[in-house]
Amino acid sequence: MKIQNDLFLRAAQGEKIERPPVWLMRQAGRILPQYRALRAKLSGFKELVETPHLAAEVTIQPVDELDVDAAIIFSDILVIPEVMGLEYQMVEKKGPWFPNTIQNIDDVKKLRSGAEAAADLHYVYEALKITKEELHQRIPLIGFSGAPWTLLSYMIEGSGSKTFSKAKKFLYTQPEAAHLLLDKLADTIIVYLKNKINAGADLVQIFDSWAGILSPEQYKEFSLPYIKKICAAISEAPITIFAKGAWFVLKDLQEIEANVIGLDWNTRPEFARELLGNKQVVQGNLDPCLLYASHKEIKEKTLEMIEKFQGHHIVNLGHGVYPDTPLDGVKCFVNTVKEFEY
Amino acid sequence: MKIQNDLFLRAAQGEKIERPPVWLMRQAGRILPQYRALRAKLSGFKELVETPHLAAEVTIQPVDELDVDAAIIFSDILVIPEVMGLEYQMVEKKGPWFPNTIQNIDDVKKLRSGAEAAADLHYVYEALKITKEELHQRIPLIGFSGAPWTLLSYMIEGSGSKTFSKAKKFLYTQPEAAHLLLDKLADTIIVYLKNKINAGADLVQIFDSWAGILSPEQYKEFSLPYIKKICAAISEAPITIFAKGAWFVLKDLQEIEANVIGLDWNTRPEFARELLGNKQVVQGNLDPCLLYASHKEIKEKTLEMIEKFQGHHIVNLGHGVYPDTPLDGVKCFVNTVKEFEY
Numbered sequence: 001m002k003i004q005n006d007l008f009l010r011a012a013q014g015e016k017i018e019r020p021p022v023w024l025m026r027q028a029g030r031i032l033p034q035y036r037a038l039r040a041k042l043s044g045f046k047e048l049v050e051t052p053h054l055a056a057e058v059t060i061q062p063v064d065e066l067d068v069d070a071a072i073i074f075s076d077i078l079v080i081p082e083v084m085g086l087e088y089q090m091v092e093k094k095g096p097w098f099p100n101t102i103q104n105i106d107d108v109k110k111l112r113s114g115a116e117a118a119a120d121l122h123y124v125y126e127a128l129k130i131t132k133e134e135l136h137q138r139i140p141l142i143g144f145s146g147a148p149w150t151l152l153s154y155m156i157e158g159s160g161s162k163t164f165s166k167a168k169k170f171l172y173t174q175p176e177a178a179h180l181l182l183d184k185l186a187d188t189i190i191v192y193l194k195n196k197i198n199a200g201a202d203l204v205q206i207f208d209s210w211a212g213i214l215s216p217e218q219y220k221e222f223s224l225p226y227i228k229k230i231c232a233a234i235s236e237a238p239i240t241i242f243a244k245g246a247w248f249v250l251k252d253l254q255e256i257e258a259n260v261i262g263l264d265w266n267t268r269p270e271f272a273r274e275l276l277g278n279k280q281v282v283q284g285n286l287d288p289c290l291l292y293a294s295h296k297e298i299k300e301k302t303l304e305m306i307e308k309f310q311g312h313h314i315v316n317l318g319h320g321v322y323p324d325t326p327l328d329g330v331k332c333f334v335n336t337v338k339e340f341e342y
Numbered sequence: 343m344k345i346q347n348d349l350f351l352r353a354a355q356g357e358k359i360e361r362p363p364v365w366l367m368r369q370a371g372r373i374l375p376q377y378r379a380l381r382a383k384l385s386g387f388k389e390l391v392e393t394p395h396l397a398a399e400v401t402i403q404p405v406d407e408l409d410v411d412a413a414i415i416f417s418d419i420l421v422i423p424e425v426m427g428l429e430y431q432m433v434e435k436k437g438p439w440f441p442n443t444i445q446n447i448d449d450v451k452k453l454r455s456g457a458e459a460a461a462d463l464h465y466v467y468e469a470l471k472i473t474k475e476e477l478h479q480r481i482p483l484i485g486f487s488g489a490p491w492t493l494l495s496y497m498i499e500g501s502g503s504k505t506f507s508k509a510k511k512f513l514y515t516q517p518e519a520a521h522l523l524l525d526k527l528a529d530t531i532i533v534y535l536k537n538k539i540n541a542g543a544d545l546v547q548i549f550d551s552w553a554g555i556l557s558p559e560q561y562k563e564f565s566l567p568y569i570k571k572i573c574a575a576i577s578e579a580p581i582t583i584f585a586k587g588a589w590f591v592l593k594d595l596q597e598i599e600a601n602v603i604g605l606d607w608n609t610r611p612e613f614a615r616e617l618l619g620n621k622q623v624v625q626g627n628l629d630p631c632l633l634y635a636s637h638k639e640i641k642e643k644t645l646e647m648i649e650k651f652q653g654h655h656i657v658n659l660g661h662g663v664y665p666d667t668p669l670d671g672v673k674c675f676v677n678t679v680k681e682f683e684y
Contacts, residue, residue, distance in 0.1 A: 163631075165630070165664050168629070171631075248608050248609070266554065266557065268558050287557040288507070289507055289510035289511055289513075289514055293514035318557075322505060
């Protein structure tokens, strides 16, 4: 059976479409009362990630509530470090925390990687299968992974950070260990994404959430080559790269075999188009805080952005939607896009 | 008596100089053992800020230890919100915290501003006078302030934040109150900087530390006009603007009557030159984490950066030096610049 609303996939593949598709990063989450109700009954965030039928349930919630053009599987980027051998906890209101971190090349050598590690993420694949079934081909399903550099940064730092200076120090002082770790991460991510596609993902997105804290030179040495490696290895489905804050390598992202480039809200449409050309589709990029504004302003700014991108565009925010965003602001945003026609 | 080493001031005024001057943001701080020793004897950070002879002492420490080309007065950007009526605490290992925050326009109206508020910062002016005396005209002294938007963001948010979504929400939902607050901040900062110059500052730097979290449109509405207002009002000394992360308005910073534009480490020298031209001097912009690297690498990358900027340049990092940076890495950086000749 064909996907009924395949606008998102057609857009991602560069087809000319009647209006831009729309979805939101973190749409399956705290903005929805039904998510918060389910979450309140559970022991924690990880229980939700690791229980396939619950992950499927919250993945579908925003599809029903917001009528978006794509679903994204509810999961977490840190499941990859975990199956490689670094367990983590999700501390309420604080974020992720790793009791053990990578100190040197011996620690890196001990990590599992590739198919062996990726196999342990059976609960993610199971969640995708259930979601795919329960979606009844209404819209496409997105799978995702963190990018190698972003995952490395947590594995060194041990938690979130304002500067990620420990992780960056590691790149400067132990480059050999860093490259080995990035390569093991890339190998694991490749199998992981292929498995996700096998389990039902119609497109995969790679989140390089901490791209913006690297210098252009370091980004080109420690992040870009591994994203390239992943993209080159995956031909089974279209790929989106979202390198947050990496405006300084936007031109280099052109070389990557990715279909879609995600943009944050700092990046003016004209600037992105100038550097990327029209080869790739762009995704983004309204300021997530705009959804706190009046409906009039949300509508105006959303239409203004669509006009500026001039097609070849998937509408999204420039970051994951913030948890306290009013649901009617989100709906106003989604509906504005759905009522638009090129 | 003339300043003996006035390289920094000559560079800031666009003169052709024999080598670029060098100093570091946060050079008066935790990288120095003598700072840590003094700090350990005190009740807290604010005692140091509020005690003129101690602030002067730590201001001069890096001058003696590192032989940099400029001193920057030890102080804090949040003294301005405080004299306007919002007290804050500096919580060890956590950062600033405001027991009360701005909720609406009535709160803004209650704040003091301008000369009346700035007068209460006599301890800062006193610290500048003592420092100026004790420097014996060896090198110039920098005074500084936070930019209106950055100060507003703390006054709304109440503390540091990953997203500053409360502050940004305030701009979207209460723009009138935001503009009134920004204007009161600008008026206070103008008097504050003039007083600082009277007390001995040879140049003043404005830190817009949270510039990078605004969209280009919001930056142009809520930050740029107030920085412009401040710059236009100050003719007594040269001005540096450091709008961290604001690459997307770099071209607009050209219009500001500022002598020097600070750059973060994301910004390639070629990109900055292309947008700024040669009208303004640039300051920056090595990755602060480079100082964790080997001396060979520090030396190479420092020289490479100097070559790329091709003059009209004050050497600095692209951010304040991180507290755990090895002192000999900092010295290697400073000495590399001092041994260079155009």
